[in-house]
Amino acid sequence: MDVPIEPGPSEISYDEQRYPARPRRLRPRDQLRSGTLRRFQSDPRTANGTNPAYVEWLVRQSMLKDADVLARQLSGQPSMWRNPYARPDARRAIETSDVWFTAYPISLITRPGETFLDALGDDQLWAAFERIGITGLHTGPVKRAGGITGWQETPSVDGHFDRISTQIDPEFGDENAFRRLADVADAHGGSVIDDIVPGHTGKGADFRLAEMAHKDYPGIYHMVEIPPEDWHLLPDVPAERDSVNLDAVQERELSERGYIIGELQRVIFFTPGVKETNWSATSAVIGTDGVERRWVYLHYFKQGQPSINWLDPTFSGMRLVIGDALHSLGDLGTSALRLDANGFLGVEKSAEGLPAWSEGHPLSHAANHIIAGMVRKVGGFTFQELNLTMEDIRDTGAVGADLSYDFVTRPAYHHALATGSTEFLRLALTTALATGVEPVQLVHGLQNHDELTYELVHWATTHRDDVFEFRHAEITGLELAMLVRAELTEVLTVGADYNLVFTQNGIACTTASLIAATQGKPTLAHITDADVPAIRDAHLLLATYNAWQPGVFALSGWDLTGALTLPAEDVRDLISTGDTRWIERGAHDLLDAAPDAVRSSSGIPRARTLYGPLPLQLEDPDSFASGLRGVLDLRRAHSIATATQIDIPHVGHPSMLVLVHRLDDGDAARPDAPIQLTVLNFSAGTIEGTVRSDHLAPRSPVIDARSGDTIARIDDLQSFSLELAPYEGRFLLLGAPEPEELAPVTRAIPIIAVDPRA
Numbered sequence: 086m087d088v089p090i091e092p093g094p095s096e097i098s099y100d101e102q103r104y105p106a107r108p109r110r111l112r113p114r115d116q117l118r119s120g121t122l123r124r125f126q127s128d129p130r131t132a133n134g135t136n137p138a139y140v141e142w143l144v145r146q147s148m149l150k151d152a153d154v155l156a157r158q159l160s161g162q163p164s165m166w167r168n169p170y171a172r173p174d175a176r177r178a179i180e181t182s183d184v185w186f187t188a189y190p191i192s193l194i195t196r197p198g199e200t201f202l203d204a205l206g207d208d209q210l211w212a213a214f215e216r217i218g219i220t221g222l223h224t225g226p227v228k229r230a231g232g233i234t235g236w237q238e239t240p241s242v243d244g245h246f247d248r249i250s251t252q253i254d255p256e257f258g259d260e261n262a263f264r265r266l267a268d269v270a271d272a273h274g275g276s277v278i279d280d281i282v283p284g285h286t287g288k289g290a291d292f293r294l295a296e297m298a299h300k301d302y303p304g305i306y307h308m309v310e311i312p313p314e315d316w317h318l319l320p321d322v323p324a325e326r327d328s329v330n331l332d333a334v335q336e337r338e339l340s341e342r343g344y345i346i347g348e349l350q351r352v353i354f355f356t357p358g359v360k361e362t363n364w365s366a367t368s369a370v371i372g373t374d375g376v377e378r379r380w381v382y383l384h385y386f387k388q389g390q391p392s393i394n395w396l397d398p399t400f401s402g403m404r405l406v407i408g409d410a411l412h413s414l415g416d417l418g419t420s421a422l423r424l425d426a427n428g429f430l431g432v433e434k435s436a437e438g439l440p441a442w443s444e445g446h447p448l449s450h451a452a453n454h455i456i457a458g459m460v461r462k463v464g465g466f467t468f469q470e471l472n473l474t475m476e477d478i479r480d481t482g483a484v485g486a487d488l489s490y491d492f493v494t495r496p497a498y499h500h501a502l503a504t505g506s507t508e509f510l511r512l513a514l515t516t517a518l519a520t521g522v523e524p525v526q527l528v529h530g531l532q533n534h535d536e537l538t539y540e541l542v543h544w545a546t547t548h549r550d551d552v553f554e555f556r557h558a559e560i561t562g563l564e565l566a567m568l569v570r571a572e573l574t575e576v577l578t579v580g581a582d583y584n585l586v587f588t589q590n591g592i593a594c595t596t597a598s599l600i601a602a603t604q605g606k607p608t609l610a611h612i613t614d615a616d617v618p619a620i621r622d623a624h625l626l627l628a629t630y631n632a633w634q635p636g637v638f639a640l641s642g643w644d645l646t647g648a649l650t651l652p653a654e655d656v657r658d659l660i661s662t663g664d665t666r667w668i669e670r671g672a673h674d675l676l677d678a679a680p681d682a683v684r685s686s687s688g689i690p691r692a693r694t695l696y697g698p699l700p701l702q703l704e705d706p707d708s709f710a711s712g713l714r715g716v717l718d719l720r721r722a723h724s725i726a727t728a729t730q731i732d733i734p735h736v737g738h739p740s741m742l743v744l745v746h747r748l749d750d751g752d753a754a755r756p757d758a759p760i761q762l763t764v765l766n767f768s769a770g771t772i773e774g775t776v777r778s779d780h781l782a783p784r785s786p787v788i789d790a791r792s793g794d795t796i797a798r799i800d801d802l803q804s805f806s807l808e809l810a811p812y813e814g815r816f817l818l819l820g821a822p823e824p825e826e827l828a829p830v831t832r833a834i835p836i837i838a839v840d841p842r843a
Contacts, residue, residue: 088236112180125546126322132235134297134373143233147290149305149401151251151409154377159411159463164807170461175526175636176727176751178466178487181420182221182276183726184632185639186716187227188213189534191687193642194674201686202227202258206266208686210676211273213699218717222270223278223639225534227257228409232288232308232389234327237769240387241287244670248282248288256687260417267418275366276420278468279413283406283456284426285390288327291405292391296370298378305397306391307383307432309344311366316341316379322368323764329366331381334636336362341457345381346434349443350546353385354588356663360387363532385429385443388673395430395452397688401408403452409460414465422460424469424486427453445477447535451516453485461487468520468528468637474543475520482526488637491527493517496539496591497628500569502623502768503576503603507742508555510767514733514744516543525751531627531644536591536666537599539573542565577602583609583650585665593665596624597695604769609649615834617695618707619769620647621813624764625712629814632720633763634711635728640713645702646673647709655690675699719790723748723761737774740767745778762787766809786820797818 131140144150159165175271176530188205196203200703204210205222229250231533232239241247245254253259267277285436286292286305293564298310309321318338320329333348340347349363365388366664367380383392414420431448434441442812457467468488469650478489497513516526548562555565577584577592581602584594594602602624606612612620624647632638642648652666653660671692672685676699683691696702702710720726725746732745749758760780766772780803787797797805799819 097504104117129479130236133371134299135371135375139236140294140299140373142236143290143294143309144299146250146252147302148249148251148286148409149292149302149405151412152404152406155408155411155415156404159415159635160337161185165462168462168464168575170458172463173457173482173485173487173526174466174680175487179525179637179726180423180470181466182278183637184219184720185220185221185223185528185637186277186645187223187225187530187533187639190227190254190669191642192670192672192685192689194245194672194679194682194685196678198529199678200251200258200262201256204678206262206269207268207436207587207676208272211269211275213676213703213710214275215273215420216703217699217714219274221278221421221637222266222275224263224266224280226280226282226425227253229254229289230287233290233293239288243386246280246282247285247287247387247390248409249291251409258484263417263420271367277418277567278421278423279417279419280425281410281413281456282425283393283395283452284385285392286413286428288389294308295376296367296372296380298372298374298376301399301401304397305393305402306402307394308380309341309382311344311379313377313379315342315344319366319381321378322366327368328382330360330388331362331364331366333361334757335366337365339364345383346432346441347386348440349432351444354387354663359662368477373645384430385426390434391504392429395448399726403455406456406669410456410460411463414460414463418489419465421466421468424453424456424467427456427469427486428471428481430471444473445480445618448510448793449486450481451489453481457485457487470514471538472538472542474547475517475522476547478526482522484648488524488528489522490632491524491529492538493522493527493543494682495530496537496541496569496573498627498767499537499599500573501740501742502600503573505671505765505768506739509565510742511733511736512553513516513554518730518733523635525727528637528639529631529634530639530843531631532596532641533639534641534666534670535579536587536593536669537573538591539570540590543696544569548739580605583605583652585650585653585660585668585670588663593650593667593669594712595648595650595669595671595692596627596645597647598669600624600627601649609652612649612695612820621709621712624709625716625770626767626812626814628713629716629763630742630765633725633814633816635726635730635746638717638720642672642673643669645675645699645710645713645841646692648673648692649695651690651692677701715791716814717760721787723759723790723816723818724750725761728761729753732778732780737776738772738804740770740772741765741776742767743776743778745780760785760819761790762815762819764807764815766808766813767810769811771810773806773808775804775806778804779803781805782822783821784822784825786823788818788820790816790818798823 134490179453190201226245230241230245230247322329339345369377384390431446432443460467466487469486470490470491487840494513501510544562545566551562552559559652587593600620601612651671657668672689696709702708720843727747727750744763746761749755781799783799783801784796785799
């Protein structure tokens, strides 16, 4: 520890060192030397608050500093008043871009020496996207992430979602490459979507300055200074670490003493011995005032992701987040932003003995309103990944983000494929409509960088005691959630050794590896070339389900190439802490840019892919990409992305799903809006069943939109029969009802009674 040295009359002062030839009368007044400022004798390379050079180095790269500069540039400009911003507008967002490719920076294989952003800005890639029907590209997190220890940056602990800077990470390119990407996308009728993380940062410059109690920086985080007399309540921090997670006893003790609000509603990523609570204690840190402090800070996710405080008097956290958003929209040229971890922006102590209120908090709604309103104000839109109850998604979406990720039906459609029954999927869809969450508000996705989430928060928390009809019996929401999880786990992980459970959140898998498990393949070695057509067909079924309903459709490079999971031993170091998601993030090559590469430039091992690069697929009419192109052609031709879902009827076969839509662009007053039906078979066998809905007008012809053929007519019971091939999807339109056939007019014939005795 550096020892503070009080200035004395015999010492040369800082002012005399800096201005040795300056006349005394022009220097600051001598009495300032007896003020409260203290000088420290330290090594210029000392990495703590006693070294002004170190503090200034941190400030220069902090996000809060950048936010202040960006805010001043835009404040008072007329551009800030040109766009409506008060209310979310899902359909306006969809009109900007309705089919998204979700990239993951560290998993894309590029040409030798080519950066990730340069690869995404490749004209050949966008030409392929345009042929398929992809109009938006979500870059994934590309700004600097991880942390800072001393003068050194440390790597990300969560796939670059622990952001520490507004600067582009040099590993992925630079700001000019990002702007070129935006220009190429625009030339092909597309747009670019970036990320912000309003819930937390990494342990970068902002957090280190907060630990030093420097100016407004502590106000960024939920962090509490613990006085030295109570340091014995905190865990010891080993020399090689900067913090240690509190156990439940320590959390309770600090809560009872009034330091922290204590236990939260759940511990995300709970891992014994690693993360048992949502609080961690820092080691002793020397502040810019020379005082040693220990802090306890909140982190909903990992220790390296300290949570942002949205209601601190300095409003530092809000300023940081808004600055990051403005940088992406105003400087880099993006059209939209994904809000990560935005459901955890408010936390409040509850009544004695109860967990703190941390989910569905009104402050989260207010903060999301501010973020989304600011983005709309500068002409963009937002979407959120909010894995909470349907009511939370509805309420947050009413004032906040324009779109929400589809956590409503994503685990349910996987369950339908795993079990061959759509009952839970239909329950999820009907519950969403009844709750007020319309599919047009959702981003319906295949695989992304995260696990197949099966927490089923809606059923397992708020509605845990509610009773639902399921499989001809009554079942509580909690029992339903537990049953669905158990069935998914059994099929996807017990029956297949290449998909892994991820903590308590879900299952690490790719879409292709999930399908292979549902088709009974126990190991990766059992998946052969002969199995590819069936996997492809099931993959197209899931794409069809997501694309042939209102809302955004999203898919990843793992989907486009048919990537399987990586063998666990290939990423043993990455999954050693329990983050099994790394098996699903294998490197893949969209353009056959580096056919001999065994890893991405970031070091991720190359995954085995079933479909091949896009140029080859687009030359093959039977490929996944060509099949997807046909699905998206129908989606666009009939504007289903902005339609209204009006019914999820009962079905005539357990593997069948029927979605009924009005193709009205959201205008319920349109009298001439056609009725469309998406009919799907979630099984590997041919099925036949009756489709019935109150919205089907009798005597209407049922037209297959792909072939143009009339395949049935609606009967007087408002139904028709249909046969579906394995994993088949049909896009059906109803024509105008035909006139009722009149019965032939007949003349009455008099009946003459005849006496049988005659």
